Amino acid sequence: MGTTEGTLIPDWLTVPSEPAALDPAIWTPSYQREDSGELSIDGHLVSDLVRDFGSPTYVYSEDTFRSRSREYREAFEEAFGQHDAEVSVYYAGKAFLCASVARWAREEGLNLDTASGGELALGLAAGMPAERIALHGNNKSSAEIRRALAEGVGRIVADSVPELFLIDREARALGVTAPVMIRVTPGVHAETHDFIATAHEDQKFGVSLAAGTAELARDAVGEELWTRLQLSGSDSAAMLAAVLSGSLDGISLRGFHCHIGSQIFEAEGFGVAAERVLRFIADVSRRIGQNIPELDIGGGYGIGYIAGDTPRPPGEIASDLARVISTVCAELDLKIPHVSIEPGRALTGPAGATLYTVGTLKDVAVDSPDGQTQVRRYVSVDGGMSDNARPVLYDADYTVTLANRAPDGPQVLSRVVGKHCESGDIVVRYCYLPADLRSGDILAVAATGAYCWALSSNYNYLPRPGVVATSAQSDPRVIVRGETEADLFARDAGL
Structure with missing residues (x-):
């Protein structure tokens, strides 16, 4: 992946002219901005999902999974038929x-x-x-x-x-x-x-x-x-x-x-x-x-x-x-x-998103390739490489958005990182997030429905998050229970 000459910014990343917009190539129709600016998934507000199910949590749109499954099956049946x-x-x-x-x-x-x-x-x-x-x-x-x-x-x-x-x-x-x-x-x-x-x-x-x-x-x-x-x-x-x-x-x-x-x-x-x-x-x-x-x-x-x-x-x-x-x-x-x-x-993949809560924020001065000093904001969240190992395994990149309110105003170059004791614990390597981002805000990382839960771990003794399914036709519900510390200790024969 290339970067713009003399900067810390990859070629594909630009300062968003409409920070609240959701790219339809990344976010399926199950993900929408409400009039308040808050993100909803199949009509369910992310703030309600975090209140009821905790953070971090994986959210899977049943409607998206079903519609994509149907689309693939019908497309191939028609083409080969x-x-x-x-x-x-x-x-x-x-x-x-x-x-x-x-x-x-x-x-x-x-x-x-x-x-x-x-x-x-x-x-x-x-x-x-x-x-x-x-x-x-x-x-x-x-x-x-x-x-x-x-x-x-x-x-x-x-x-x-x-x-x-x-x-x-x-x-x-x-x-x-x-x-x-x-x-x-x-x-x-x-x-x-x-x-x-x-x-x-x-x-x-x-x-x-x-x-x-x-x-x-x-x-x-x-x-x-x-x-x-x-x-x-x-x-x-x-x-x-x-x-x-x-x-x-x-x-x-x-x-x-x-x-x-x-x-x-x-x-x-x-x-x-x-x-x-x-x-x-x-x-x-x-x-x-x-x-x-x-x-x-x-x-x-x-x-x-x-x-x-x-x-x-x-x-x-x-x-x-x-x-x-x-x-x-x-x-x-x-x-x-x-x-x-x-x-x-x-x-x-497109059916899932991961919801995180913002913790600490830190601005860091970084020397760019052109010899200038640039500022990158490190945004720490309450999960990390234990719930999404793909960035560290494959250098995978993701899209993130402020989810509990409209991400308006000036945007700053940011990096979303986890809470693990590893410098490589990066959730989203390159992104722009609002300058007024604060502790307690909710971030949504798109397209985490594939391989994130499947590759999750208990590194640093973090319990793995639960999985919540959403649908426009029903209330959100847990389909995989999140772990507790008791779950982590259950197999320790010394306790």
Whole structure:
């Protein structure tokens, strides 16, 4: 991220001409300014939410989650329906999962993608039918696989050759056949943070489509099976996994899965990945003599966090992908497989905001690159990196606004920081806030609905905040209880 020459200000940040305005690319229609200037969420004033539920607190708009879920599902069904193809939308639960969210997803016609045994257990306990659940992960345990098979999940996404043997063994022990998709890495490098780019070779997920990579898993297969499967050194690791699956009695190969990363705005990467995997599917079909019925093209669609972010509408994403997939399948004389997508952040990110109460304020003189001295105001709030780890993990930027009153008047360059004993405990790195900001004011940080609660911790023995759901049709309600000190002490065997 660049900064304006000679200043401490990033290129995308400008002094707001209308400080009370809410950028519609960041704030959904559930977030509005009332005539008083106060922010409301689905019609509920933030001051009332803080009074009733405390601070800090995560607020999730049920109305936004449901409307975005419906928009994605209907957009993809319409786009692929024009090509006589079927499509499913899996909510990627790792973004934020609790019983209420699982129920909202189910009621809106979504399936659920889980990345661990705990997420799987929560989905089942919340009433998501097992056949609408996928189990993901690069290092699933025998117990997790056994539970998924016993419950009858709709798919297990295999991440490696050794895992295929593990799934096969557990399936045969239970006397069932495991519905398996194989995760492949299509070699598409998404323009995103390295920690959330997942389709290039040098990372932990999937098996490679690159020629010659089968040799890397030769020892895992063994020479006898390698010879029997008629594998060669020019094969890819993905081809090895596909051919191997056909030889394992406990596995039914349902298709292939890919995911190029997260928080991506450009369209090209998704289309290129889909084309590469479809060409691979055609090769596999010829090699093993059977059709591959399913293709999961993952998620990763970007949302608006800061000014200048350009999230793509679901209809545009769906139309582009349907066009690419139908064109490539026609060229390959391939029946369009059942397509799945896995939005997580795109559904729940914009639904959430975090409410904080301002504590101390401190003006700091900072030397700027041009040799001048500038002033930055540090605004401390009652949460921090324990409720939002993304700034310290990914250098993530956020948008913040004064929420309990109109943010009018002069604006000053500010940085919102937490209360943890870490200099890197930053909530919002770059922002303008009113010069008359004072202790006790409420700040709202937008688009914290994805990965903030999921990554939260008890660092410095701070209890994790609760989660409150709002809707225009009902009173606000707790959907995840906030922790107390008693919760923190409960597992300490010395007390």
